[in-house]
Amino acid sequence: MGxxxxxxxxxVSVEDKxxxxxxxxxxxxxxxxxxxxxxxxxxxxxxxTLIGHPSYRVDAGQVIFKGVDxxxxxxxxxxxxxxxxxxxxxxxVPGVSVANFLRTAINARRKAVDPEDKGIPIxxxxxxxxxxxxxxxxxxxxxxxxxxxxxxxxxxxxxEILQLAVLKPEIAVxxxxxxxxxxxxxxxxxxxxxxxxxxxxxxxxxxxxxxxLNYIKPDVVHVMxxxxxxxxxxxxxxxxxxxxxxxxxRVRHQAELxxx
Numbered sequence: 001m002g003x004x005x006x007x008x009x010x011x012v013s014v015e016d017k018x019x020x021x022x023x024x025x026x027x028x029x030x031x032x033x034x035x036x037x038x039x040x041x042x043x044x045x046x047x048x049t050l051i052g053h054p055s056y057r058v059d060a061g062q063v064i065f066k067g068v069d070x071x072x073x074x075x076x077x078x079x080x081x082x083x084x085x086x087x088x089x090x091x092x093v094p095g096v097s098v099a100n101f102l103r104t105a106i107n108a109r110r111k112a113v114d115p116e117d118k119g120i121p122i123x124x125x126x127x128x129x130x131x132x133x134x135x136x137x138x139x140x141x142x143x144x145x146x147x148x149x150x151x152x153x154x155x156x157x158x159x160e161i162l163q164l165a166v167l168k169p170e171i172a173v174x175x176x177x178x179x180x181x182x183x184x185x186x187x188x189x190x191x192x193x194x195x196x197x198x199x200x201x202x203x204x205x206x207x208x209x210x211x212x213l214n215y216i217k218p219d220v221v222h223v224m225x226x227x228x229x230x231x232x233x234x235x236x237x238x239x240x241x242x243x244x245x246x247x248x249x250r251v252r253h254q255a256e257l258x259x260x
Contacts (some may be wrong), residue, residue: 003066003082005050005171005202008022010061012042012049018059019045021227029170030199034213034238035206037224038246043206044088046224047175051075051085063172080112084169086160088176093147097199098159099129101147102166109167136192154185161192171202178212190215210242225249 012020019042020108027033037043049056050063054196070078070161093101102259107119129143138158148156157177164172174193178186193216197203205216213221213235221238223231225246230253231237241249 001203002199003170005030005083005204006062006064007046008062008064008065008209010046011059012045012047013057013059014055019227020049023061023224023227023229025204025229027171027202027204029202031220032197032203032205032216032218034216034218034235035204035224035229036208036210036221036238036241038250039177039208041224042227043208044175045225045227047085047088047173047206050078050083050173052078073195076108076112079167079169080109082170084164084167084172086157086172086174086177088179090148090156090160092149092151094149096147097144098147098162099143100126102129102163105163105167117236127214128166132162135195136162136165137188138162150151152185152189153180154182157185157189157251158192161189161196164193165196168200170200171204173204173206175206176208177205178207178209183211186212187215210238213238223249225253 007023007025010020010023011018023046025033035043035046041175045056049058050070052073058071065083068080069080070083073081103120103125106125110117110119130140133140133143136158147158151159160177177189177193181189190212193203205218207213207214218235218238221233221235222229223237223241231249
């Protein structure tokens with residue numbers, strides 16, 4: 001049985017304003033979940049809370065992963081445990097190449113397990129990086145560029161997916177990976193994610209639009225509205241949202257949410 005990320009009754013505030021109001025969600029290894037919802041519904045708040053951003057205050061609830069409450073761990077400890085977040089707006093790191101960044105990340109993980117570890121040997125790392133870049137159909141020269149420095153939107157997102165491929169987490173959260181991408185870049189990034197999906201990786205795709213789900217087929221679709229998950233269904237739910245928008249969700253659930 002694989003690992004599972006289990007979010008239990010999660011309440012989160014930002015600057016004393018409640019954003020998440022009791023989120024319950026389970027994502028298992030090997031499953032693809034999509035989390036959809038209108039802007040301001042709390043989707044990105046959930047992503048940043050999972051990885052441990054200090055601006056997000058947890059008021060109640062638990063996030064259980066491998067028998068541990070992630071909320072009690074630092075962000076780097078959550079990452080080493082097997083959780084990964086692909087950012088909506090990846091940070092630029094001038095002067096640090098993609099290859100050096102990835103090698104440093106691998107070595108930090110190895111050293112946390114064994115303080116005496118000398119790091120991944122250069123030939124082994126080069127082989128790993130070459131394999132993953134080939135899998136993602138990336139030009140080898142990409143590895144020598146400074147991380148996200150001068151990258152297009154699509155290149156930034158592909159760099160995130162390369163990190164996902166190299167670090168091999170068990171659960172990956174993709175926060176609006178489709179944001180700002182044209183259709184060609186979207187297809188390229190989505191195909192990269194698709195190449196990594198398998199029984200060892202559980203994925204939570206956070207998105208506002210259905211279009212990325214044309215390429216990454218979810219097993220389960222959830223709809224978030226005003227800080228709670230109010231609808232759960234199959235991939236057809238995403239198509240219904242594309243066709244009808246979110247107004248029917250608002251009408252259906254407004255009254256019950258006001259009671260909470």
